[in-house]
Amino acid sequence: MPTVARAQLPGNTEPAKEAAPEMLYRDSLGRETPRGTVSGFIKAMADRNYIRASNYLALDRARRKAKERERIAKTLQHLLDQGGSIMPTSWLSSKSTGRTDDDIQPGTDLVGSVTVDGEAVNLYVENVASNDKTPLWLFSAETVQDISSATIEELWLDQILPKPLKESFLGGVPVGHWLAMILLIVFSYIAAWAAIYTLLLIIRLFWGKARTEPTKGVISAFGLPFRLYLAVWVFIFLSQSIGISIIIRQRFSSITVTIAIVAVLILLWRLTDYISTYSKNRMSRRGRISAISIILFLRRTAKVVFIVLGIISILSAIGVDVTTWLAALGIGGIALALGAQKAVENFVGSVTLITDQPVRVGDFCKVGDVSGTVEQIGMRSTHIRTGERTLVTIPNGDLSASRIENFAHRDRYLFDPVFELRLDTTPDQVRFLLVELRALLYSHPKVNPDPAKLRFTGVTTTSLKLEFWAYIEAPNFDTFQEIQEDLLLRMMDIVTTSGTAFAMPSQHIFIARDKGLPEEKVAKAAETVKQWSDAGELQLPKFDPKKINELKGTVAYPPEGSYSAKKVNGL
Known part of the structure; x- marks a missing residue:
């Protein structure tokens, strides 16, 4: 119809x-x-x-x-x-x-x-x-x-314009009004530039912090956008005040709105550049290289958002109906979000790893059943180098949701061996071992005495069990192994001195040729325990705190005769 x-x-x-x-x-x-x-x-x-x-x-x-x-x-x-x-x-x-x-x-x-x-x-x-x-x-x-x-x-502008400029028309407006608009544009920008320059100069003179980063960079980012925005307002105010035709001003209205939008976009763009550069430099100085990729990705994403919003805003300012565009953008955004769900999950996981920092590059950690050293934390995944020198790639979304055991942040190392002694070890030999081994733990300078525990925990069908629980002070795993080695050797010497031995993981059949335990050492251990008991100095079931203080640091470590002791003594 x-x-x-x-x-x-x-x-x-x-x-x-x-x-x-x-x-x-x-x-x-x-x-x-x-x-x-x-x-x-x-x-x-x-x-x-x-x-x-x-x-x-x-x-x-x-x-x-x-x-x-x-x-x-x-x-x-x-x-x-x-x-x-x-x-x-x-x-x-x-x-x-x-x-x-x-x-x-x-x-x-x-x-x-x-x-x-x-x-x-x-x-x-x-x-x-x-x-x-x-x-x-x-x-x-x-x-x-x-x-x-x-x-x-009569309008002020018409009063000062020459007659030819008032009687000649262009686009329904006197030519003089067009010339006045051109002069106003130039004057408005110059006036805005002078005002912003003077303001920034005053701020730098009277505010010392404005001359140092990051304040200096932020203030500089505001310079051009504020200059454009102020020029727009000066132009609008003067064009109304001197009586320029509404016909011209209405035609320029979309341009002034567009310039204001562009000024805001420039401000956001420059702030994004400065903040990302400043953050990237800080992360570089701190050695957090993995955070730089996140910062660069966020900067690119923010700029894309600014461009899209700027185009939509400018089209709307010049009269284009953007309702359909916004609807299409919303539908497209939903489709993109659904399609990139896993990528978004990995990105969120990356941000979580950067902010919470459960692991860093160079840390030795365990994720699930994977153990190794973290080599790289990227935007999508994290690379872990295992002990077999293989490279395991774990998506950051899975990594952030996993149970992560980080060995790099240990302040001390657990020392918890279990000694199994021969079944024919006598009670006095056990008492001797409990006292001497505890004394070793208390006296060793690399063992934290609180707590430093040793308990006789039971009798099995093949052995008598002594269980240790102590912490070794060490800056890294290699040093821990050195100290643990020293402790175990000293403990073996004490076990040998007591006259007993470690149990074998098998049943023993005694025959006539077995000489049994050395009677002299058994008797000596028993005599030592009797002397402690008679003197009231048997350190069982607990050690005397005064005795602990006397023992602290009395063990020479590194042990005498070792290369490490020679190096420490400057020999």
């Missing part, structure tokens, strides 16, 4: 024919939306067709004569030229219902303001059509009433 176009002009007293409900009528002057009404009024003024411009005003019957209509349209144009303003075109509603997200009653939109005899007057457009008719937006009757009796004075 073809669309019927019909101009709806105020004062048309001819009754309109009723149309079928499905018939759509389009207004030939484009007054179906607030944006269409304002744009149509501006275009009519640019064409200097004030009768057509008056068709965008809600005129009562007394104001429908041609001269009166022309006068009111010219008055509104003059008031707009004389310091008035209209919202940028992109901010005006392009919907037939107008804006519904403001506090103004439905069917009415605020589109600008003017000054009438020293008082500010808001400009409203309203839908004057009935509910069952095609929307018809006009400058409201209240607005027309407020401006109709305004006093018109």
Whole structure:
């Protein structure tokens, strides 16, 4: 069905024919939306067709004569030229219902303001059509009433312009106004540059921190964006103050909004660059190389987001409907998120590893059943070099959710061997061993005495069990093994001195040729225990704290006669 176009002009007293409900009528002057009404009024003024411009005003019957209509349209144009303003075109509603997200009653939109005899007057457009008719937006009757009796004075710019520049028109505007706009653009930028330069100079002079990083870099990042933003506001203010035509200013409104958006984007871009560079340098100095890849990835992601949002904002500022784009972007984002779910999981895992730092490059750790040294923590995965020199790659998402045992952060090492003695070891020999082995633990300078435990824990079918529990102070695993080796050798000497021996993991059959345990050593161990007992110095079941203090550090370590002891003594 073809669309019927019909101009709806105020004062048309001819009754309109009723149309079928499905018939759509389009207004030939484009007054179906607030944006269409304002744009149509501006275009009519640019064409200097004030009768057509008056068709965008809600005129009562007394104001429908041609001269009166022309006068009111010219008055509104003059008031707009004389310091008035209209919202940028992109901010005006392009919907037939107008804006519904403001506090103004439905069917009415605020589109600008003017000054009438020293008082500010808001400009409203309203839908004057009935509910069952095609929307018809006009400058409201209240607005027309407020401006109709305004006093018109010659514009300041027109007072100083030469006659040829006022009488020659370009695009419906005197040529002098165009020249004034060019001069204002140059002057606004120079004024903004001077103001921001002076402000930054004052800040650096009176705030010492502004001359050092990171404050210096942050302040520098604000320089250009603030200069552009201030230039826009200076330009808008001066163009209104000197009386430049609203026709030019409305055409430049999208440009000024675009420049403001670009200024914000430049600020975000420069801050992102500076913060990422500063953070990357700090991570490099701290040796956290794995964090640099995260920082660079976040910087690239942020810049992509800025570019997308900037394009959408600029298109919206110049009047392009981006609703469909946003919907498509949202659907695309959901699809991308679903498709890249595992990648996002690994990225979040990478961030977790960088922030919590359960492991670092060079740490020896155990993840599940994999043990080895961490060689690289990347954006997607972590590489672990095992003891067999194989390279295991674990996705960071799995790694962050796993139980990680990090051996690199141990402050001490557990020493917990179990000695199994021959079944024919006598009780006094066990007592001798308990005292002497504990004395060794307390006296060794590399063993933490709190706690340092040794207990006779049981009798099995093949042996008597002595269990140790102590911590060795060592900076790394290699040193721990050296100290553990020294302790075990000293303990073997003590076991040999006691006259007993370690049990074999098998049953023993005694035959006549077996001489048994050496009687002299057995008797000597028993005599030593008897002397301790008679003197009240048997350190069982606990050691005397005074005795522990006397024993601390009395064992020579490294042991005498070893290469390490010779090196320590400077020989």
